[in-house]
Amino acid sequence: MQALYLTSSLRKLEQQYASEPLMERAGHAVATLARTLLAEGHNRILVVAGPGNNGGDAFVAARYLKAWWHEVTVVFAGQRASLPPDAAHAYDGWLECGGEVLNTWPETGAWQLAIDGLFGIGLQRPLTGEMADLVARINALSLPMLAIDIPSGLAADTGVILGTAVRATHTITFLGRKPGLYTLDGPDHAGKVHVDLLGLPPLPEADGTLLDAPFTLPARRRLNSHKGSNGSAGVIGGAASMTGAALLTARAALLLGAGRVYAGLLDPAAPALDADYPELMLRDADQLPTVHALAVGPGMGRSPQAYAALQQALANPAPLVLDADALNLLAADADLQHRLAERASGSVVITPHPGEAATLLATDTASLQADRIASALALAERYQAIALLKGCGTVVATPDGRWWINASGNPGLGSAGMGDTLTGIIVALAAQSLPLLESTLLAAYLHGAAADAAVAHGQGPVGLTATEVMLSARRLLNRWLSTAHAG
Numbered sequence: 001m002q003a004l005y006l007t008s009s010l011r012k013l014e015q016q017y018a019s020e021p022l023m024e025r026a027g028h029a030v031a032t033l034a035r036t037l038l039a040e041g042h043n044r045i046l047v048v049a050g051p052g053n054n055g056g057d058a059f060v061a062a063r064y065l066k067a068w069w070h071e072v073t074v075v076f077a078g079q080r081a082s083l084p085p086d087a088a089h090a091y092d093g094w095l096e097c098g099g100e101v102l103n104t105w106p107e108t109g110a111w112q113l114a115i116d117g118l119f120g121i122g123l124q125r126p127l128t129g130e131m132a133d134l135v136a137r138i139n140a141l142s143l144p145m146l147a148i149d150i151p152s153g154l155a156a157d158t159g160v161i162l163g164t165a166v167r168a169t170h171t172i173t174f175l176g177r178k179p180g181l182y183t184l185d186g187p188d189h190a191g192k193v194h195v196d197l198l199g200l201p202p203l204p205e206a207d208g209t210l211l212d213a214p215f216t217l218p219a220r221r222r223l224n225s226h227k228g229s230n231g232s233a234g235v236i237g238g239a240a241s242m243t244g245a246a247l248l249t250a251r252a253a254l255l256l257g258a259g260r261v262y263a264g265l266l267d268p269a270a271p272a273l274d275a276d277y278p279e280l281m282l283r284d285a286d287q288l289p290t291v292h293a294l295a296v297g298p299g300m301g302r303s304p305q306a307y308a309a310l311q312q313a314l315a316n317p318a319p320l321v322l323d324a325d326a327l328n329l330l331a332a333d334a335d336l337q338h339r340l341a342e343r344a345s346g347s348v349v350i351t352p353h354p355g356e357a358a359t360l361l362a363t364d365t366a367s368l369q370a371d372r373i374a375s376a377l378a379l380a381e382r383y384q385a386i387a388l389l390k391g392c393g394t395v396v397a398t399p400d401g402r403w404w405i406n407a408s409g410n411p412g413l414g415s416a417g418m419g420d421t422l423t424g425i426i427v428a429l430a431a432q433s434l435p436l437l438e439s440t441l442l443a444a445y446l447h448g449a450a451a452d453a454a455v456a457h458g459q460g461p462v463g464l465t466a467t468e469v470m471l472s473a474r475r476l477l478n479r480w481l482s483t484a485h486a487g
């Protein structure tokens, strides 16, 4: 787990340490990393410097790389007279060491590496005109690309592309990790992220947290345990023609360790048995026994029967996972919202994808995605529930204002049934007595890590199935448990 920082916090840190030679250290760190990306010996490097301090870092990096005998071409998109003081000093330092500054794109290059120092966290509006053209030229280079602090054009707090953005293969980010590197369009643009604290101590308080490891696990199973000690999970959903969704959730709950799994299916013609997993106990939706954790929504539809099942589930004190149509029903109905509000705060997790989340917040998907962290926090606050906002860089938020971004996962997860699987993993962990927030965070990371492991085995990203993800998740969880409990 790593700390994430919003721009406002990083700016405070910069001010606090304004007397330290931060730009010099930043430029040196860029040059040092650049060197590791290059073959031994003499290399040709293109450096693009912008009109602010990000450009200043670029000039310092250029100076070091030249001193280390590389051939460095600097393209500058700005005016010396308009540079902030530190960046102007860096510009002068580059000229003093014999460097040249080009104001137009060079005809030929044959570079081995490009360094993007166009914009950092000071980007304020969409890139247009000449700046957008520069980004297009940078992206047209088929080269390793090192972005300074953040790929130019990417919004540091949100991962939104402002107009257009550099697609880097590496990003060296300063003072702390920015959430925009890890959600929405950030991962497609940042490449591998390296962090350099520029010699400063980390900020004492993080704004958010990156989920990049299995930080918590269910308790070790006692030898003297039985199915009753491993918790029972219930799943309600599966209306006509959508029973598969509820079965996927139930199967995931079984494979991830719930001692007993009951699926309450709304389709009156639903099969009495899951032939592949006869371990599952299939019932009518209103015939579920008392369970330790309950998931409602996969394939549920919005019929009066679905509504009644959700109403009943909200009265059930067990930890509750609301997904899919349970969310659409909730968004449309004041009585359901009232029942949710009456529950203990934190006893429910809602797991919308961006479309469902937009419905829950009465907005459109584009506005919702414009700030996924703020949206997840708004969902948590509005519904007094743990909110898990799906997508590239899933965001989890709590009503008390904490948030996490999940770093695992890949585009193989973009196929039907993956969300049902996630819901099954959450309910399985909660049934095994892991607190609901921890269950949600671990499930988010495990689900993505399982997909990553499956891809590493050649099962995706193209054609990866939800079934493969849950089997992979079972393997991973058991591996993590055996490592954690070894000795």
Ligand SMILES: NC(=O)C1=CN([C@@H]2O[C@H](COP(=O)(O)OP(=O)(O)OC[C@H]3O[C@@H](n4cnc5c(N)ncnc54)[C@H](O)[C@@H]3O)[C@@H](O)[C@H]2O)[C@@H](O)CC1
Binding pocket: 014, 015, 018, 022, 023, 024, 026, 050, 051, 052, 053, 054, 055, 056, 057, 084, 118, 119, 120, 121, 122, 123, 124, 125, 126, 127, 128, 131, 148, 149, 150, 174
């Ligand atoms: N201030 C500090 O103490 C440090 C800053 N550092 C570097 O400085 C960066 C932040 O520097 P700045 O705050 O100067 O910001 P940037 O260098 O990101 O860019 C700001 C400049 O770009 C202009 N600008 C913003 N959006 C634009 C757009 N869409 N089109 C055209 N021009 C636009 C602004 O008017 C301003 O001149 C960091 O990302 C980091 O790379 C590092 O050197 C570490 C220390």
Ligand SMILES: Nc1ncnc2c1ncn2[C@@H]1O[C@H](COP(=O)(O)OP(=O)(O)O)[C@@H](O)[C@H]1O
Binding pocket: 324, 353, 389, 390, 391, 392, 393, 394, 408, 409, 410, 411, 412, 413, 414, 415, 416, 417, 418, 419, 420, 421, 422, 447, 448
């Ligand atoms: N490109 C991606 N990167 C990471 N995770 C992804 C990506 N695409 C989808 N996912 C994950 O896959 C799951 C899809 O859920 P959802 O859209 O509800 O699917 P369904 O309802 O069809 O099962 C979510 O957990 C989401 O975060």
Ligand SMILES: [K+]
Binding pocket: 054, 116, 117, 118, 119, 120, 147, 148, 149, 150, 151, 152
């Ligand atoms: K940059």
